Each structure stands twice: as C-alpha cells, then as structure tokens.
Amino acid sequence: MYNIQGYFEAETVKEAVELLAANPNLVVIAGGTDVLIKMHHGQIEKAELLSIRKIKSLEGIEKLEDGTITIGPLTTFTQVANSPVIKENIPVLVEAALSMGGPQIRNVATIGGNICNGATSADSASTLFALDARLRLEGPQGERVVPIQDFYLGPGKVDLKPAELLTGILIFPENYQGYAGHYIKFSMRKAMDIATLGVAVLCKLKEGRLFEDVRIGLGVAAPTPIRCPEAEAFARGKDVSRETIAEIGKLAVKATRARTSWRASKEYREHLVEELTQRALKAAVLKAGGGEVA
Numbered sequence: 128m129y130n131i132q133g134y135f136e137a138e139t140v141k142e143a144v145e146l147l148a149a150n151p152n153l154v155v156i157a158g159g160t161d162v163l164i165k166m167h168h169g170q171i172e173k174a175e176l177l178s179i180r181k182i183k184s185l186e187g188i189e190k191l192e193d194g195t196i197t198i199g200p201l202t203t204f205t206q207v208a209n210s211p212v213i214k215e216n217i218p219v220l221v222e223a224a225l226s227m228g229g230p231q232i233r234n235v236a237t238i239g240g241n242i243c244n245g246a247t248s249a250d251s252a253s254t255l256f257a258l259d260a261r262l263r264l265e266g267p268q269g270e271r272v273v274p275i276q277d278f279y280l281g282p283g284k285v286d287l288k289p290a291e292l293l294t295g296i297l298i299f300p301e302n303y304q305g306y307a308g309h310y311i312k313f314s315m316r317k318a319m320d321i322a323t324l325g326v327a328v329l330c331k332l333k334e335g336r337l338f339e340d341v342r343i344g345l346g347v348a349a350p351t352p353i354r355c356p357e358a359e360a361f362a363r364g365k366d367v368s369r370e371t372i373a374e375i376g377k378l379a380v381k382a383t384r385a386r387t388s389w390r391a392s393k394e395y396r397e398h399l400v401e402e403l404t405q406r407a408l409k410a411a412v413l414k415a416g417g418g419e420v421a
C-alpha cells in the first residue's frame with residue numbers, strides 16, 4: 128500500500144529547500160521508481176512527499192564554453208542515452224544508461240534519484256566515479272560542490288544535509304577529453320535486473336601503445352561504488368599488453384570489499400572484478416585507438 132500522508136510540489140529549488148527546511152519529514156520524489164517501491168514494501172511509512180518534477184532548472188544536459196558538462200538531476204536515463212552531448216563526449220555514460228532497467232523505467236527514473244538513493248548497484252555510479260564527477264548540492268546554507276566519491280557514505284547513505292537537494296552533476300573536460308571508456312553490467316538477466324557487478328573503465332593512451340591513464344569504477348564490489356587506486360597507479364606509463372591488463376585486473380580486486388549475497392558469493396564477485404575489468408579495459412583500449420589485446 129502507498130500510505131501517502133501529504134503531497135507537495137515545488138517549482139523552484141528555493142521553494143523546495145524552504146519546504147524541506149520547514150518540514151523535515153518530507154521525502155523528495157523525482158521519478159519515484161525507488162521511493163514508491165520503498166513505500167510499497169513498507170520501508171518508508173506514512174510519507175509526506177515533495178515532488179521536484181516541476182523544477183525546470185533541474186532538467187537538461189549542457190556543455191559549457193570551458194567544456195564542463197552539466198547534467199540536471201531530473202534528467203531521465205532515456206534522456207541521458209539520447210543526449211547528443213553525452214553521445215559525442217561521454218559515450219560510456221550512454222552504455223551505462225542503457226543498461227539500466229527497461230525502457231519504461233528509463234523513461235521515468237532520473238540520474239539524480241539514482242545517485243541520491245545511495246545504492247552501490249546504481250548503474251550510473253561506477254561511470255560517474257571513473258569520470259571524477261562532482262555534485263552540486265543546494266540547501267538552506269547555500270551551495271556546495273563535492274566529489275561523488277565523498278558523497279557516498281555507506282549502503283543507502285549519502286551526504287545530503289537536512290533540506291538539501293542535488294542540483295547538478297558536473298563532469299570536467301580533463302576527466303573525459305582524450306579518454307575512451309567501456310561499461311559492463313553483469314546481471315542474472317539482460318533487462319530489469321540490478322547489477323551483480325558493474326565495471327566502468329576509462330583509458331587514455333600515449334601513441335596508442337602506453338597507458339597514460341586508466342580509471343576503474345566498480346559497483347557492488349563494496350558497500351559503496353569504488354575506484355581502484357592501486358590498479359590505476361600500476362597502469363600509468365605501462366605498455367598496453369595482455370600481461371599489463373592481467374595485472375590491472377588482479378590489482379583491481381585489492382580495492383574491493385565484496386560480500387556474499389543471494390545474487391553471488393564474495394569469491395564469485397572477486398572473480399568477476401578480475402575478469403570484467405580486463406574485458407572492459409580491452410574494449411576501452413580498442414575504442415581509444417589501440418590495437419586488439421587478445
């Protein structure tokens with residue numbers, strides 16, 4: 128049952144923040160594909176909802192003059208996947224968006240909701256981690272910008288202060304220009320399934336034969352999405368070879384804190400990390416203009 132005790136709509140961020148500050152029990156709802164499921168399952172009881180769907184300033188994707196790409200949190204996954212700006216500049220985010228849910232869910236679910244629900248399995252998160260995305264947050268105290276890595280505090284827990292809203296996702300040019308990426312979602316079924324593991328890899332090559340930079344974002348390999356610092360540090364300056372990529376896969380496992388769940392055992396998830404990191408990196412190398420690594 129949906130025990131909705133009250134329903135409010137805001138048309139500006141200021142209005143939403145004021146309503147949230149005045150009533151701490153309000154639950155923000157964007158697409159509602161998480162909130163309504165939680166209500167249905169009794170995880171949220173007697174909710175008073177604040178819809179932010181009518182806040183126009185939270186929609187859309189833009190590339191600014193300095194190359195920064197801003198994504199409004201109300202942008203749906205369908206809009207992310209169809210965006211010319213994202214297709215041209217960050218195609219790996221299109222792959223992640225299209226791996227999410229099915230068409231009906233993608234038409235409604237927002238990228239902001241995906242981040243704010245704090246799930247390690249969120250399909251946008253590992254790619255946004257690899258892109259070093261920053262999040263713009265607005266609340267009664269004003270605006271702040273935080274790295275996405277600092278925003279995730281634990282399973283289902285994010286750094287949203289009271290009455291704060293996520294108002295923008297920022298991707299800076301130095302974090303996508305010159306990079307090629309690949310996203311692999313491993314799940315039991317091809318559609319409408321949560322990831323058993325998500326792997327987003329970005330790489331930048333020097334002369335097509337050396338790794339200038341490698342970034343690995345993992346979902347469901349720990350209580351929050353993570354990066355793999357040791358594997359990334361090892362990769363820098365190394366030749367693009369089967370041996371290097373195999374070692375990167377091994378080192379990626381070191382960053383994980385996987386657990387056993389009904390979907391997969393810890394050991395199986397670690398195996399997936401090693402194997403899928405290599406596959407994603409090989410695919411990214413090809414897209415970056417390097418040769419095929421068998």
Ligand SMILES: Cc1cc2nc3c(=O)[nH]c(=O)nc-3n(C[C@H](O)[C@H](O)[C@H](O)COP(=O)(O)OP(=O)(O)OC[C@H]3O[C@@H](n4cnc5c(N)ncnc54)[C@H](O)[C@@H]3O)c2cc1C
Pocket residue numbers: 154155156157158159160161162163164179200201226227228229232235236237238239240241242243244248249250251287291292293294319320321322
């Ligand atoms: C059938 C089904 C399949 C699914 N498949 C997938 C999948 O494959 N991959 C995946 O990652 N997820 C999946 N999900 C989960 C869900 O669809 C996503 O997490 C989605 O992106 C949530 O977005 P939303 O707009 O619906 O969020 P909502 O449900 O509206 O909100 C989610 C949370 O974020 C908060 N919130 C939303 N926007 C803001 C904001 N701007 N500022 C502050 N707080 C905010 C809300 O208060 C709430 O806590 C699935 C869900 C369903 C029902």
